[in-house]
Amino acid sequence: MVPLLALTAVGLVNVPPVWSAVSRWRHERLVNSMPYKTTHGFWQTIELPKEVRLNAIHAALLPSGRILLIAGSGNKIDQFKAGTFKTVVFDPATGAATLVPTPTDLFCSGHTFLPDGKLLVAGGTLRYEVLEPEVTHAGGSMTVKNESPDGPRSFPKGTVFVAANGLRYTAGDAFTVPSATKTVRGKGKVTVTAGATTVWVDAAGGGDRYATSTRGQYRIEGLPPGADQRNLYGLAEKITMAKQDYQGRKETYEFDPVTERYQRVADMHEKRWYPTLTGLSDGSVLAVSGLDGAGQVVDGSQNEIYDPATKKWTVRKDLNRYFPTYPTLFQTAEPGVLFYTGSNSGYGPEDKGRDPGLWDLSDNSFRPVPGIRAADQLETSMSAWAGPVQNQTVMVVGGGGVGESRKSTRRIDLVDLTEREPRFRPGPDLPEGTRYPNLVTLPDDTTLITNGARDYRGRGATDNHIARIYHPDTNTLAEAADPAVGRNYHSAALLLPDGRVLTVGSDPLYADRKNTISGSFEQRLEVYTPPYLYRGERPAITEGPAAVGYGRQATFATSAPADIASVRLIRPSAATHMLNVDQRSVGVNFTRQAQGITVTVPAERTLLPPGPYMLFAIDRSGVPSIARWVTVS
Incomplete structure (x- = not known):
């Protein structure tokens, strides 16, 4: 273990550069004073030793009290190409931090806790985005068919598909094609339906000559002549030089908080990047959405459920419901009913799957919940239960327009799910438009709202540097001490066992107001001590x-x-x-x-x-x- 190098009190909060040294001194004295802490709380920064610093994309509080910080490749394509994936376990009580072996790129995976305290982690990054001007090799989705009922067939990454004109294309990942199925109909007639799977392929050479918009059949190189070549083949609608989106993985792991190691379990049936994993009341886990192996939003027919007893996934075609990526889905007090708050993290059309509502898993029905303000700005908002979950009140905070929109909202809207016809109602507004807020439920039933930016990924130096505490009993906001570190995209916050709050991450596009200097990932951590910890001796x-x-x-x-x-x-x-x-x-x-x-x-x-x-x-x-x-x- 590596000892913590620095735990530094933060005094310079939102201090304009024109302030004099005297003004800075007065401000620092104010925020460090006990009366101020008793009312507003206090922030501290933590800088980990260089060898264990990482781009903390994901953060989870383990039942050991230690924090799992997952970067994977950390949104760094050079790290992805080098196969350099990072996970750190950090102990907030001692400051110790330990690197943990990371089996694959878990960047932008999904996760949730299982009944035994292990963290289920599924999906991640199979391929990074390539913008159209930078595409050198044509690519596209290849549907692989198997007309033989004699069993599934597996193929390695790099499998070659050969077009009728002799051009070659290689599979970007290993794949398995299910066997064909036989259906016996009346009078002994048998219908054979080919098994099929989809894999992304890249042209073996560069340039436009590999691009095609004509549907074609492709031979799988290396198959022996005869039945294999007849039964196994590829079909592609088009292979183009267009932009290539991020692609998801299907690997699944359980992280053991005792051994502090990842354990491989059965893969998902669908590849997912930006998926949501929601724990259900019976201990199983529902996986929805994410970008698939071709960079498309997973269609709702591929929603699947993980059984922690068998450690396997089952596709639930009966739960056909489409969502944008990273949708917020809460298990409600009603058995089999989830609430989709509308909060999401981006990918998907602006007119599909964006409306909040109650999803009944017993019959796949969906009842919209109306009334939310700035309905076109639910992307990059965050949602949380307001107060104890028995109240069944959910708050939706902040958000912005779809994609790289400059829109952001100050909205806090709340909905009481116990009402016969639930409807969102306005709460108090934040002082500034806020994309990427972090919400943390505190033991005294209040909610800390911190961080965020007014523009897409903090563009134009628009990080807010503010924090507020929402009081559900009075439906009001109270000022909290301002965090020193600005945090926008790729940030997270969570409650610690001692009642404090840890915030991590932030991945701004730019580092200056004019958007001329590339931003860098924020690797410092920050801990907030709420006002209640300055009110005297705590119970034990x-x-x-x-x-x-x-x-x-x-x-x-x-x-x-x-x-x-x-x-x-x-x-x-x-x-x-x-x-x-x-x-x-x-x-x-x-x-x-x-x-x-x-x-x-x-x-x-x-x-x-x-x-x-x-x-x-x-x-x-x-x-x-x-x-x-x-x-x-």
Whole structure:
């Protein structure tokens, strides 16, 4: 392990360069004063040792209390080509950071926690985007057919397809073609339906002569003559010199918080880049959306479910629902019903799959939820439960126009899903238009809203450098201390077991107001200490069980039981790209005992899907204990 090199107090927050040294000194003195911290909280920066710094695209709080930071190739094509993929486990309690072997490029994968506390990580980057002026080799999708019912056939990356004119094209990834299926119809008639899969191919040589817009059949090089050559072949509609989008992977891993290693499990059936993985109430996981192996948004017919018992995926054709990439989907209190908030991270047409609504998995019906303001600016917004999940109130914060639009909104809109006809209603507005906000649910039922930018990827030096705390009881915003580090695209934030908040990442396009200097990825971390940790001694949970069943009671020894005002079970976060579908706080009924408290865990799996939770005891001043880890199962 590598010791932490620097934990530096931040004083210069939003300080214009024209300020005098005296003004800077006064400002630093103000933000470091106890009265200011008690009202606004306090930020600190963390700079990891050089050898373990990374572009933290993904951040997850492990049940060990350590933080998993995943870069993969970190949005750096040179790292991708070199096969240099990074993962770091960071301990916020000690400052230690450790590099972890990363099996493939998990950049822009999806993730969620499983009932046993492992983090499921699926998808990632198979290929980087190539803009049209830079395309040197024609490429396109090849549909590979198998007309033999004798079994599937697998082929390696680099398999060659030969056109009728002799031009050669190579497969960009390994692939398996399912066997053909036989269907017996009346009077002994048998229909054979060829098995099929799709793989991206690149021209073996450069230039326009390899491009074609004519549908054609392609021979697979290396197959023996006879039945194999007749039954196995490729079909392509077109192969062009057009822009080539990012392409997704289908590999899936479980990250073990004990061994701190990735473990390979069954692949997804569909390749995905920017997918959402949502944990369901039975412990299974639903995967939707993402860019496929040809750079197209996965169509809804390929939604699939992971079973943690068998460690395999099953395609659910009955759950045919299209979403833009990284859609926010929450498990609601109603069994089998998910809420799509409309928040997403980009790819997909502006007129398809953008409207919020309730998706019933029992019959694949979708009920739109109206009323959201700036409906054309849900891209790059973030959503979270407002207060305990029992309230079934969801907030949608900020966002911007589709793609590289300059639009951004100050909107905070809320919806109560318990209403007979749910409808969004306005909340308090943010002080500035905000794309890429980070939302973190705190133990006292408030929500920290921090970071973001007014323009696409912070263009024009538009990072906001502001933070606010939303109070659901009064539907108001309170000022928080300003973060020193600006964060926009590729940033994340999560709650720590000690009640503080960690923020990571930021990937601006430019480093200056005139957009003339290329931006660099922000590798510093920042920790926010909320005001409640400056209000005196915090309560302590000293003993208690490590696991509790649904609807069961458990007793925990605490300091000053008479002062405990509330208890919360908070699910650990797995965050990326304004997406954190794991985050939820569950209110817990309790009674006070002479030496502690007895809690009653809710019986509804829809409120708290099985898995690890942080148990916080909060006193009458709103000060939370350090969390005790509890598995709900």
